[in-house]
Amino acid sequence: MTGELTARMRTLEEVQATLEIAKLKEEDLQNTIHCLSFGDNVSSADYCLMELDDTLSRHIEAGQSLVIRGDKEERAVLCSGDLTYDLKIADTSNVLLLVPGGRTPDQLTQSQEGSHVVHTPIWGFCSSYWELRRTRPKLKKLKRLLMENPYEGPALGGQEENTEDRHTMMDLLDKIQASEEELQAHLQTMHACQIDGFWRILDFDYEMKLVGHVAQLVDSESWSFNKVPLQTSLEELSPLEPKEMIKHCLDCYGKCYTENDQVFYALDEDKVCRATALLLLHNAVKFNLREFQEVWQQSVPEGMSTRLSQLKSVALVDRSARPETICLLQVEDLPEDTLERFNHLFALREKWTEEDITPYIESVSPFKPYHKLDLCGEKQTTGALLTKHARSSMQNGIKVFNSRRPVAT
Template sequence: MRTLEEVQATLQIAKLKEEDLQETIHCLSFGENVSSADYCLLELDDTLCKHIETGQSLVIRGDKDEHAVLCSGDKTYDLKIADTSNLLLFLPGCKTPDQLPNNQDSQQVVHTQVWGFCNSYWELRKRHPKLKKLTKLLMENPYEGPALGGQEEITENRYTMEDLLERIQASEEEIKAHLETIHVCQIDDFWRVLDFDYEMKLLGHITQLVDSESWPIDKVPLQTTLEELEPLEPRAMIEHCLSCYGKRYTENDNVFYSLHEDKVCRGLAQLLLQNAVKFNLREFQEVWQQSVPEGMSTRLDQLRSLALVDRMSNPETICLLRVDDLPEDTVERFNHLFTLREKWTEDDITPYIQDLCGEKQTTGALLTKYARSSVQNGIKVFNSRRPVAT
């Protein structure tokens, strides 16, 4: 342990002035068996610091074959190792200059023991949650309706929220938001995605009833709908479908649903497109309009990130291309898109790369980095920066 006199002698050798230093002098010493492997340091911003200080937790998620991510209650972060040229010391109880008293009359030596050291730390970068795996897990056993007489329901590959939190690299709020987006419902404590054909069957029952009763599409009575369709499907499934494709409201103590035009038109368009490689665009638009309830209007902008129109073919065609089916990795996504089509207009490609944008990042920035632009027939188009295998 150094004395004050030894410290002052060291200052003279180093040609440092005592008046330029704090009155409290820390002398550091290493404890026995101190190792750099004893501790990991994590850099947190103010938001995450307050998150920890209020007693909330941060969770590291990832299977053995995945790069670990850190999740708060509502956000997901990449974990990156950052090296530093300065050795970082772990000193419990050590006070910084702003924590020291200003009224000390003389210098004093405080002996502080080093508990650990590192020359790197974990830094966090906010990222999009990895949710493709969530859909994949739920699609292992989609819900196709109640089991018919004599049939046993498949009980394998069903997941509770706790199961999903263990498997999915996303925060709980992000998982719940995605479950709502893909129309998942809770059945016997398990989260189940509806088989698309079954979901369309439910929607078909509802839209046919709306047409037959001549109800306004923005005023579908819940109780009457449940009573009319109960012989066909469970009440819970009918109400779930109404929640997926409409907005619930109450008027004079009666519950109604206002059907969402874009959601209904989009769902019925996917039903038409899913069994065809390509569809004549004009014929598709005619059939599509005929399939939706009276009072609804179909528009191609309702199909952003769901279907791709080819204006260069003769006749013009449309095909199913869901953004959910594309790779999550940015490089792989662009390679896949340029395999499907050599040149893209900005309007066509934007719906398929929008979800790749990071915080404060634009699709224009992504295109600048991963694509090359040119002008074709007066229209700006984008193609791959490197040869793409077809």
């Protein structure tokens, strides 16, 4: 196949003469010869090209849509129903021509004998295109928006609830740079719920109050925490809190199942223990580790066992302190940007063991299977990130990592 850029329609004889001057054999080429010409009012600003991977191509071919999201101060991202992509302009040294109805050689019918000319109009041209790269959704803004008006429980004493700063799903999709599936999953991770059509995050103290009510009921009734009856729980606790909130708490901290037509919840030991630890650590700058572990174990329902592994990505143990201490450090409160995240971590602590730093750069928490706050991409590993942003050394026989660059404190 040959192509020419011309201001007028060329004949087959003129094309053949051009091939002869170029010393090209006509029989070595496709039979169909495209004679390209610019249409009226063609401009490079009229069109923008985007390079799609196989996943997005199938998404478009199935009739689905893509959405560009981002406020004016944010870098735009492209979202499908379940994935988020960074948008980046890539320049090309070759001018890209937009030819409507253009066909590749395998799409052409070669039954016609001999060469023939097809006159093809050009509708536009570009010297750059949008390049897409899978990225983590930008979810940190979600918590900030929902925390503007957290749900603190039903209004008391005739007080009217604050109706400002409440958001529907459409509001959140307009403001959060994430696909709808990623947004829904993170709302679930945050224990958010819909109240009167608006998505609300529970106030920390109120959520812990609900967990406390459930735990106390389990203890007082001597139930197994693996078999908590839904209906009885709602009846016993409804004088204290709305039934919808009790069920929401059970959904967040347990798994529903049915036995003999009766609905039960198996409370998740790790989730309940972690929530109890967060309550203990919430108002303490640092806690003596040994004392904390004793109080923590005494505070959970009977039969549950507390373990420090339950606190990965939410609390940090300092083994070098005397006595050893523990403090609150939640991954969701750290910067989303990779460099900023490492700078923040090394500002908190000069040297990190791999065991301590891993939960804050790679999601290892068993409570967040759809967690999107980690830094590791699809093909990245913790080791690769540490090699790029940290320097390793040995300290008392243990490998530790410190920053490769000066850190402002």
